[in-house]
Amino acid sequence: xxxxxxxxxxxxxxxxxxxxxxxxxxxxxxxxxxxxxxxxxxxxxxxxxxxxxxxxxxxxxxxxxxxxxxxxxxxxxxxxxxxxxxxxxxxxxxxxxxxxxxxxxxxxxxxxxxxxxxxxxxxxxxxxxxxxxxxxxxx
Numbered sequence: 001x002x003x004x005x006x007x008x009x010x011x012x013x014x015x016x017x018x019x020x021x022x023x024x025x026x027x028x029x030x031x032x033x034x035x036x037x038x039x040x041x042x043x044x045x046x047x048x049x050x051x052x053x054x055x056x057x058x059x060x061x062x063x064x065x066x067x068x069x070x071x072x073x074x075x076x077x078x079x080x081x082x083x084x085x086x087x088x089x090x091x092x093x094x095x096x097x098x099x100x101x102x103x104x105x106x107x108x109x110x111x112x113x114x115x116x117x118x119x120x121x122x123x124x125x126x127x128x129x130x131x132x133x134x135x136x137x138x139x
Contacts, residue, residue: 004041006031013049026062028052028069049115059092 010017023029031039031046055065064084071077
């Protein structure tokens, strides 16, 4: 075990010490402790933290990362792990599609606001003369 302390690991891996403590709480990063309780990390911890950051940036939750890391370590992923990764990708794809639709609607509202058109305004009003949900959502 190297004598790399939490501050040095945080600096070398480009994360906060708070993030490192969180990773330990979640069981996805491990350290040794000195008799006084200080955390000590070995050199491979730098790459481990970078991998964890990469997995978080891919949208994975810490519990999924905890299940995935042993697969990375052994070089073997069970089929159910791959299935859950595909499911997460599908979920993200759906979120992206929903966000793209919201952006298109907002573009319509921006266009209407920049270039008011009485006919277009009437199309976005309901029968009671109130603005439709699309305009109310940006109010």
